[in-house]
Amino acid sequence: MTEEAREIAARVRVLREIEGISEVSLALALGFDPGEYAQWESGAVDFPIGALVELAGRFQVDLTELVRGEPSRLKTFCVTRTDQAPMVSRRPQYTYWNLACHFHRKRAEPFLVEASPDTEGAPLSLNSHPGQEFNYVLEGRLLISVGGHEMELGPGDAVYYDSHEPHGMKALGGKRARFLALVL
Numbered sequence: 001m002t003e004e005a006r007e008i009a010a011r012v013r014v015l016r017e018i019e020g021i022s023e024v025s026l027a028l029a030l031g032f033d034p035g036e037y038a039q040w041e042s043g044a045v046d047f048p049i050g051a052l053v054e055l056a057g058r059f060q061v062d063l064t065e066l067v068r069g070e071p072s073r074l075k076t077f078c079v080t081r082t083d084q085a086p087m088v089s090r091r092p093q094y095t096y097w098n099l100a101c102h103f104h105r106k107r108a109e110p111f112l113v114e115a116s117p118d119t120e121g122a123p124l125s126l127n128s129h130p131g132q133e134f135n136y137v138l139e140g141r142l143l144i145s146v147g148g149h150e151m152e153l154g155p156g157d158a159v160y161y162d163s164h165e166p167h168g169m170k171a172l173g174g175k176r177a178r179f180l181a182l183v184l
Helices: 003-019 023-030 034-042 049-059 063-068
Strands: 094-098 109-115 132-139 141-146 149-153 158-162 167-172 177-183
Touching (some): 003 049, 023 034, 049 063, 049 177, 063 094, 132 141, 141 177, 149 158
Antiparallel strands (some): 094 109, 109 177, 132 158, 132 177, 141 167
């Protein structure tokens, strides 16, 4: 577990304790498995990005504040320059870059996501979280599973789905896949 992950878990725990709500009550209110949520908050397992988006909404803080410990301030527009988007490490098979981390009170979270080429031989890792998600493939080939339905997507292909459904993706063809993900 990284120091960043421990800090995120501590911030979530403090927000929950300030509201005087138990781990189980919060998990059930947001549609998470209570046992899985307990592992996230203890720092034993990283919070999935979708869960962090839901928690930020529940506690009425920006995802940036929850993840980085500093508030976002921009309210009119936010420019993210090439190679300057902050990286968010949540799961080892994916790298996320937050494309609008400094915009205050976003209605959606846009990410550039890279699935590493070594995910092809690995079993598909599924997760679910409240909300919806949109993925647009920029580069490579991607296997995406949503609610038991598998699809292969290439550059220019997109999928929009209910993220309550178990979903996951992995790169195909021994090459990385990059896609835009919009978590709503």
